[in-house]
Amino acid sequence: MSSTEAFIVSAADAISAARPGSRRDTAENYIKxxxxxxxxxxxxxxxxxxxxxxxxxxVRVMVKPQAVDDATAAKMANDIVKKIEATLVYPGQIKVTVIRESRSVGYAR
Incomplete structure (x- = not known):
């Protein structure tokens, strides 16, 4: 080391490299x-x-309104949460929203 700054930069680089995920290709893991x-x-x-x-x-899940009623949509949200907890590894928490929308359109002529 030729200067004080070089020593500080080297120490900071070593600390940064020791952090998990700092130098790995995380974009691919993110997409997966x-x-x-x-x-x-x-x-x-x-x-x-x-x-x-x-x-x-x-996670937003849109369901077919003809196939899923309101009670089933609520149960489905809980079931999806349980399956995520059982099968995936994730940081923090994940909000699951089940959206059931039916539209009725009429035309007066």
Missing amino acids: RLQALEEVGRAFDGVEKCYAIQAGRE
């Missing part, structure tokens, strides 16, 4: 985690679409 979350949601009957949003901290 999001896909795994979406697959858990899609595995249930009556699911139309499933999206992992907010960096994997929330």
